[in-house]
Amino acid sequence: MTTDRRLLIATGNPGKVAEFRTLLDGCGWDVVAPADIGLPRVEVIETSRSYLENAVSKAVRHAEASGLTSLADDSGLEVDALDGRPGVISARYGGPQAATASARNARLLGELDGVPPGRRGARFRAVLALAIPNGETYVREATVQGRIAAAPRGAEGFGYDPIFELPDGRTMAELGEDKHALSHRGLAAREIIEVLRELR
Ligand code: IMP
16 A cells, blocks of 8 residues: 555545645645646546445546546535436536636526525535555545525625525635534535545
8 A cells, every 4th residue: 555645536526626725734645736746637427427436437547647546526516406417517507608616606596596495506516536556545525505595695605605695694605714514515524534544
C-alpha cells in the first residue's frame, strides 16, 4: 500500500475544491487539487445517468493518472415538481444557452413559475467516491432536503446555492461556514473521513 498521504480532489470545479479543503481539514491527509500537482486535465466523460458510476469513474481515472488516492464527487439538485430534474445533469442543465450558474438558476425558476411554496420541494444529493491506487474504491452518499426559493438570495457557495432554501428559511448561499455542517457534501464527507482515517 502507498505511504503517500496526498489526497487528490478529482475535479476541475474550484467551488468544490474549496469546499473539500475545508471539509477535509484535519483528516490526516494532505489535500491537493489537480493544479497543485501539475496534473494535466483528466478527461472523464460523464455519460452515465448514475451519480455513483460517474463518481467512481472520476475517482478511478484520477487515481490512475496521478498515482494518488483520489476523491471524486458527483452531485446534483433534484426538484420534485420537475420529476427529479436536473439531477445527474445539474452541471449542464439547459445546455449552452444556460452556460453560467445564474443562467441555470433563472431557467429553473422559470420552469417553476406559478408553482406554490408547498410544491417546490427539492434535495441536493452527493455521492463521494474514493479510489486508492491499488484499485479499491469506497463510496458514501448523502442528501439534504429543502425547497426552491421564489428568487435567488445570498452571495456565497456556488451553483444552485442561491435558490435552494433549507427548512430554516435560509438559502444555501446565505449559510456561510454553516454550509459545511448541513450540506449533502458535508454529510457525505464526514463519512469519507472515517474511511480515510482507517486507510492511514
Ligand atoms: P458534477 O457533480 O460535477 O456533475 O456537478 C454537479 C452540479 O450540481 C454542480 O455543477 C452544481 O450545478 C450542482 N451542485 C452540486 N452540489 C451543489 C452545491 O453544494 N451547491 C450548489 N450547486 C450544487
